[in-house]
Amino acid sequence: MGSYKGEEQHHHHHHRNESNCVLVHGPIIVGAGPSGLATSACLKQQSVPSLILEKSDCIASLWQHRTYDRLKLHLPKQFCELPLLGFPHNFPKYPTKHQFISYMETYASHFSIKPRFNQAVIKAEFDHVLGFWRVKTQDFEYISRWLIVATGENAEPVIPDIPGIDRFKGRVVHTSLYKSGSVFKNQRVLVIGCGNSGMEVCLDLCRFNVIPHMVVRNTVHVLPREMFGFSTFGIAMALVKWFPLKLVDKLLLLLANFTLGNTDQIGLRRPKTGPIELKNVTGKTPVLDVGALSQIKSGKIKVVEGVKEVTINGAKFVDGQEKEIDSIILATGYKSNVPTWLKGCEFFTKDGMPKSPFPNGWKAEKGLYTVGFTRRGLLGTASDAVNIAKDIGEQWRTIKECNDSNFNYLPQRNVVQNKVKK
Numbered sequence: 001m002g003s004y005k006g007e008e009q010h011h012h013h014h015h016r017n018e019s020n021c022v023l024v025h026g027p028i029i030v031g032a033g034p035s036g037l038a039t040s041a042c043l044k045q046q047s048v049p050s051l052i053l054e055k056s057d058c059i060a061s062l063w064q065h066r067t068y069d070r071l072k073l074h075l076p077k078q079f080c081e082l083p084l085l086g087f088p089h090n091f092p093k094y095p096t097k098h099q100f101i102s103y104m105e106t107y108a109s110h111f112s113i114k115p116r117f118n119q120a121v122i123k124a125e126f127d128h129v130l131g132f133w134r135v136k137t138q139d140f141e142y143i144s145r146w147l148i149v150a151t152g153e154n155a156e157p158v159i160p161d162i163p164g165i166d167r168f169k170g171r172v173v174h175t176s177l178y179k180s181g182s183v184f185k186n187q188r189v190l191v192i193g194c195g196n197s198g199m200e201v202c203l204d205l206c207r208f209n210v211i212p213h214m215v216v217r218n219t220v221h222v223l224p225r226e227m228f229g230f231s232t233f234g235i236a237m238a239l240v241k242w243f244p245l246k247l248v249d250k251l252l253l254l255l256a257n258f259t260l261g262n263t264d265q266i267g268l269r270r271p272k273t274g275p276i277e278l279k280n281v282t283g284k285t286p287v288l289d290v291g292a293l294s295q296i297k298s299g300k301i302k303v304v305e306g307v308k309e310v311t312i313n314g315a316k317f318v319d320g321q322e323k324e325i326d327s328i329i330l331a332t333g334y335k336s337n338v339p340t341w342l343k344g345c346e347f348f349t350k351d352g353m354p355k356s357p358f359p360n361g362w363k364a365e366k367g368l369y370t371v372g373f374t375r376r377g378l379l380g381t382a383s384d385a386v387n388i389a390k391d392i393g394e395q396w397r398t399i400k401e402c403n404d405s406n407f408n409y410l411p412q413r414n415v416v417q418n419k420v421k422k
């Protein structure tokens, strides 16, 4: 291989012409969340430069701007580490949201990752003539051979169409905008949805003299966060290495019933399918209880059936009950936004998730990759990031060898740059 110096100097130098076209040296990564940062770090370790485009004004914007104050990781920190640099040793077993953000900041600065902020990708398309991806933001068009989708499974809130909700006079907020129950002090609050967000928002509201009513329209698995001092997630991970999934699920449910009691009696019916199997098949995360359950048992959180209709100042439920309420919190989950901006690509479902299931969803065709769409949280992100960096690293070295031996040719980026017209 030839000299490396020239390349090094270009790591943060992308070529821009007058028509707002930026030729990116290395892959384009969309999103500066944990997935984008992890991939950029792993690429850097392979000596591959990259450019992150981020629509928000900071890294890990989901964690900084769209989560509630009292959020902590549900899984022990060893299951939420990104590759190459772990959590600080003095962090507790379940780091707070602020500790997680500080870890992300440290991670980005350790690998000198400098995303371009306030760049919302509005369209990305493969140019078959050039053989490159064209990635448009509101300001520029970025061009690269590789495009890495890191916009996350939680890019947009799910806002269900509930009859009458437009007429409602009170406040309606999605959990992505909920910070603390202080704004709802002494109010009658309806929380729609009973995933981890719904449960934890209800628990938070209890601290502010609210008796939240939580809508549970369906079945749900609730597991204790820990059993006998071990994290339930850790126990499950260890058991599936040795036993069939269905057996592990049976065991988990046995232990959960032992520590939590029968949840059916408090309106939380369990699905027929076990918690891990359900997670693998549908992506539905079991609730890891951090205190909501005991509030339900003591009547401080009320479980109600599905909403039929929202009125001016209340709600009607499918069982015929009617209630006056002051505010509604939508704990109805999140969705990918990939279909809104990635065009002409068969790799994603209409919901914006890769069609191939884990662990094979990270590589599409024509230099397209995805990181963080595994439904396996940050562990899935770590796995994808390592795979992508290895794969692109090999291609990068091949191209470099070509360029180094054929010194009669211009470096590839210049050839392309001259062809780009707008």
Ligand SMILES: Cc1cc2nc3c(=O)[nH]c(=O)nc-3n(C[C@H](O)[C@H](O)[C@H](O)COP(=O)(O)OP(=O)(O)OC[C@H]3O[C@@H](n4cnc5c(N)ncnc54)[C@H](O)[C@@H]3O)c2cc1C
Residues within 6 Å of the ligand: 030, 031, 032, 033, 034, 035, 036, 053, 054, 055, 056, 059, 060, 061, 062, 063, 067, 071, 072, 073, 074, 075, 079, 080, 119, 120, 121, 122, 150, 151, 152, 153, 154, 155, 197, 337, 341, 371, 372, 373, 376, 377, 378, 379, 381
């Ligand atoms: C409340 C909550 C708690 C969670 N807790 C855990 C946990 O304890 N453990 C765990 O493993 N996982 C947890 N998760 C899952 C979560 O998905 C991961 O923690 C992690 O944030 C995923 O990282 P990501 O980079 O894939 O996505 P994100 O963190 O969502 O980052 C994606 C980034 O892409 C940007 N973006 C989106 N669209 C565009 C666009 N068009 N152009 C440019 N930029 C764009 C966004 O602004 C964002 O910064 C939690 C999720 C939520 C909602």
Ligand SMILES: NC(=O)C1=CN([C@@H]2O[C@H](COP(=O)(O)OP(=O)(O)OC[C@H]3O[C@@H](n4cnc5c(N)ncnc54)[C@H](OP(=O)(O)O)[C@@H]3O)[C@@H](O)[C@H]2O)C=CC1
Residues within 6 Å of the ligand: 071, 072, 073, 074, 075, 160, 161, 175, 192, 193, 194, 195, 196, 197, 198, 200, 215, 217, 218, 219, 285, 306, 307, 331, 332, 333, 334
């Ligand atoms: N500390 C942590 O680690 C935390 C992690 N998270 C993670 O973030 C992700 C998102 O969680 P979350 O925000 O809870 O979203 P989820 O998708 O897990 O849950 C959404 C909930 O809303 C319900 N719902 C959706 N639409 C309606 C409707 N029209 N009427 C009534 N109910 C409805 C769903 O019910 P149904 O099943 O019937 O569709 C479900 O109970 C998960 O992976 C979760 O684990 C979240 C909070 C804390």
Ligand SMILES: O=C(O)C(=O)Cc1c[nH]c2ccccc12
Residues within 6 Å of the ligand: 074, 075, 233, 279, 285, 286, 288, 375, 376, 377, 378
């Ligand atoms: O919080 C998420 O989004 C995750 O995917 C991580 C996670 C939390 N609880 C779980 C239970 C089973 C598998 C993953 C998770």
